[in-house]
Amino acid sequence: MQNRNHLSNVKISHNVSVIENGLLEIPMLQLLNEQGVEINPKKVKFFDRDTAQKILNSMHYTRLLDDRMIGAQRQGRISFYLASLGEEAATVASAAALEPQDMIMSQYREQGALVYRGYTTQQFMNQMFSNKDDPNKGRQMPIHYGDKALNFMTVSSPLGTQIPQAAGYAYGQKMAGQSAITICFFGEGAASEGDFHAGLNMAAVLNCPCVFFCRNNGYAISTPADEQFAGDGIASRGIGYGVKTIRVDGNDVLAVYSATAQARKIALEENCPVLVEAMTYRLSAHSTSDDPSGYRSKEEEQKWAERDPIVRFETWMQEKNWLDKEALEAYKTKTREEILAALKVAEKISICEIDEIINDVYDTPPWHLEKQLKELKSHIKKYPEAYPKTAGSNK
Amino acid sequence: MQNRNHLSNVKISHNVSVIENGLLEIPMLQLLNEQGVEINPKKVKFFDRDTAQKILNSMHYTRLLDDRMIGAQRQGRISFYLASLGEEAATVASAAALEPQDMIMSQYREQGALVYRGYTTQQFMNQMFSNKDDPNKGRQMPIHYGDKALNFMTVSSPLGTQIPQAAGYAYGQKMAGQSAITICFFGEGAASEGDFHAGLNMAAVLNCPCVFFCRNNGYAISTPADEQFAGDGIASRGIGYGVKTIRVDGNDVLAVYSATAQARKIALEENCPVLVEAMTYRLSAHSTSDDPSGYRSKEEEQKWAERDPIVRFETWMQEKNWLDKEALEAYKTKTREEILAALKVAEKISICEIDEIINDVYDTPPWHLEKQLKELKSHIKKYPEAYPKTAGSNK
Amino acid sequence: MAKMNLLQAINNALILSMQKHPSAMVFGEDVGHFGGVFRATSNLQEKFGKSRCFNTPLTEQGIIGFANGLASQGSYAIAEIQFADYIFPAFDQIVNETAKFRYRSGGQFSCGSLTIRTPYGGGIAGGHYHSQSPEAFFAHVPGLKVVIPRNPYQAKGLLLSSIEDPNPVLFMEPKRLYRAAVGDVPEEEYTLPLGKADVVKTGSDITLLAWGAQVEVIEKAASMAEQDGISCEVIDLQSILPWDVETVCQSVFKTGRLLINHEAPMTGGFASEIAATIQQECFLYLEAPIARVTGLDTPYPLAHEKEYMPDHLKTYEAIRRTMDY
């Protein structure tokens, strides 16, 4: 680190030298090449077979879940979904490199991390059907997961807001003496928000042990990366904040795992933030409300489909003789069934009773909310057919 | 410039390489050394003697104005003042490198630029006494200057807000086919605001011809630079945005002039933003409400007092035989008298008549403001002694 | 005349403005080639080029900051905020900059040629981050105008007025009507006055007041009440700031009763301003307390959206209570 004082140690030049971004090259870590061949000459052992299996399964699970839920949305069973096709390595392998006590703040496309942490199929479904078993009590749109027990912060739609929050959370963990960090996921689009700037700068100045994990997947809805920023990705910004930075191939499980593990280690041991930029691609539509054919080519998508992170990782596992194809197929079949079954259960569970409409605004409802609830309940009693989802439980 | 696409041209590495800010060194342009000796071997001619004289005079004017107004504030004649002692080269020489049609958006400590542009002593005084000849109509605190005729945007207190505005203004200039840029001044403290991030990134992506001029003067009120950021100043952030960047010795007139001229040229010819970081020091208190002895040492201040930008520039002018000491003394005497005289005039001019209280909220006052004014006026009529400043003009 | 939905009417107004004013520019997240997530800016980039209709980076404070600068330079800046729920990062630029630009400079500079468009409101299963109705926040900001249309005809005329108006205007579009509201819209340019309410239906017993998508809700409640022999005057406020006290007062002088309906939470919602003003102006005419039928004082919930909304039934009940007072 350079001395932080605003003028000491500065080099002097006598000609106007214009610094351009080309001066700095930030390489991208890759440990499996596009063909899935390990190219790290040192042959480091990253994780054991069980972990590898768990990573692979979690990636498959995520893809199966995405697939099924897009279907469910098309069938009109849920209102909205947002898939992570193509980005499974970035979200699953990063989660694998963390400890359970680390707080995960996600943007919304990190279901892979949640799968790895052990969120159950039924939990996913309850959230997406906004039913009364959803711990968020059905208050948020599908995909806004959250689970305190798993140290997974509830998703919030406004982009970028989690970035300074992660700094604050990590500061609190440090002050409490915990051996834990906070990881904050966000897209390259969200990184344009002012909160990104505030969060990275504060984390650096206040020595917050956190990992800022940017999924640079090339698009923010329809906006391509080159209309989002003019610099060299998001990693190049780390320099400006004095934040240690790693760029990684986001479709390479080994690289993502290593980069995140290293980032976590630095964050915890040196009490500082680390920025990780995972280069990947949003193969899916932005969400079920979106159709990417209006803004990008099939060729581009095809090129990236060939960089499938699952295939790449499976090739490596195969090479190591860790891939049990039969077991994998069985796992996928079981998962498909499990998802379907849980979906059917979830869609039959009713939504929260009407009293929940005023809970959790405050720790306990103040009198004016009690009054509004009372009026609402007597109104529903008068018109039960108009409020079929709550009339039954309205006492 | 590197290719902006999010993945093309990326270099691949096979080991986790953590990029730290130390990798990049941003030198500081200096053309006059601390002793005022020109050290550019090429002996470029920067400007003619008249310009040099105007720069020198403007710096002296600024210092004399500051001095007098701090006095006036102590005497209770004005409520507030904010001096730029030690930063005169940064604000005056940068303004000298611009064309009159360029828009200047200042933070608040750039009275030097305004002096150079030709704001009159009486204008300064009218603003600071909030009297009815102030074009801002006395609506803002002292030092919130603004003059459309001089292409100097009215100062706004909220920090950083001008930064994205400068991008927008410059975009408009470009679209209108003007041969003009926008320069936006701000402190290293203001550069922590989210608006800084938004402004630089947008200017880069949308190719806005503007110069972002950061006065890194070591402090934001009491907060030293090392509690403001952890990177290598503000210049290092330019890289992240793909914005061309120049760091300059802010106490060196020749260097500031050259850097700004170069920045302007690039901005205009290449339709892009340029970031200039001027390394300087706020020798004065933050404002008349502040006392720096609580947060920094006399030694530190002394060290910087010795780097006086005026002394340095005078040495150079002397060396070139451009310094007419007698004329300079005469100018300073005249200026002192002029300031004193204008001050006396301004403090006798009354404030705007009460009708102005509702003007300029909209282009014309809507009915509800007319009604509020009418009520106010009849109230003042009833209690003229209670509103002595407006009762007289209340018709 | 052409049949247009609300989105088409807005798109049409934008096209006319860009044709009329060479310095008019449209920008925001995804508004370029893609035409915006709701497609309100479809084809503008194709028609007017990338320099006049363009995507911005994902930063609302930047969008409005940029827009303020562009407008102060003299261009017509037409900025889109993708959802009104996401206008808050730009709150400082709007409240401290846009709105005070002219006043603080004594009229030397202004953002008068700025128009901010944003879809707002619920009823689309959007939960609390895609359903908010933040008009009351902006109603407390002198220097802004705030306008909300209820159908395609009003949308086009009011949007054209907003763009022409020499003051910054926040133009809020009821997104649940984007495709649902269809009507006859003249193809040429026309304007509708800002600051004026529209009496949608005259009546004598009670005045019902709303704006945007809630106008059809009060109309529905009015029909129900008419069946009980209650004659309702239905008013679309259209402009939230400045608002048309005169028209509302005239109506209340006649009916003696007022009900205001909005989606936003009750406390500090814009109905409070209307009620406070009307109880002052019409005190001796009021035969019952002014009723507010609004959202609950909670974030906008997803599963309980139906229960949260100030629908026609709640409105009808409040009409009855007000009549029976």
Next chain:
Amino acid sequence: MAKMNLLQAINNALILSMQKHPSAMVFGEDVGHFGGVFRATSNLQEKFGKSRCFNTPLTEQGIIGFANGLASQGSYAIAEIQFADYIFPAFDQIVNETAKFRYRSGGQFSCGSLTIRTPYGGGIAGGHYHSQSPEAFFAHVPGLKVVIPRNPYQAKGLLLSSIEDPNPVLFMEPKRLYRAAVGDVPEEEYTLPLGKADVVKTGSDITLLAWGAQVEVIEKAASMAEQDGISCEVIDLQSILPWDVETVCQSVFKTGRLLINHEAPMTGGFASEIAATIQQECFLYLEAPIARVTGLDTPYPLAHEKEYMPDHLKTYEAIRRTMDY
């Protein structure tokens, strides 16, 4: 008991909280070694170390974002925004995050241990960027509590309550009273209830309601009115959200008249909510329209500050008008 000014009372409350809660942290611009531009955080860094009282970079959205994260982690986060005029960059973090944190997660996570302190209000020749009273914006945000003290005793008790309260609280400090208001304050910890108004003086003809620095203005007007034989009940609202409808209603049942005074512009100011609610709750008791004596619907002007302010004379006149209605 000790004589303290308002700043000292706040400083004292902060010290007690930091002693009581090892996880309590105080942060904001210049609050560290310097002790804040108004010196409310003097000596905290010396007493509790740099890790518990620290300067932040100059970014309000960052300060509140950081504070939200820190509070959600379970620490007591006490953030300072240097001037309420500069709270708007943090508006999104407050409105969309702080206030909705608990609701959106079904109570799993919350920012309950967050307290935001900020000096507000005019009367200090600060012009429109150092004088604003933005309480009404926050009153429209379910999930927040908003508290404003009028003197050192209230300040300490209410601030301690705000920090202890398991909900996020915006604590607004009337900066023109920082040194001007001096009074007896117990040295030990004590709390005053949130959500409760304080009846400062009982009376029978008219209820005068204000908060913060304006309480002394209505007290002064009350004295003037008493000379005319008008008996005024003076109430300090203290909590803006949730506010004490009960106490105000009880008073209006008795007096039949209500006047509300605040510094912020009239349109959409918090007086509108109070008037809307009270005309509903006390309709049959009101003998005159509820009067609002407020700032003008303009930015807060510098030169015309005196004319802009809802001072005791304007209040007195409004009392007379209300009595004579």
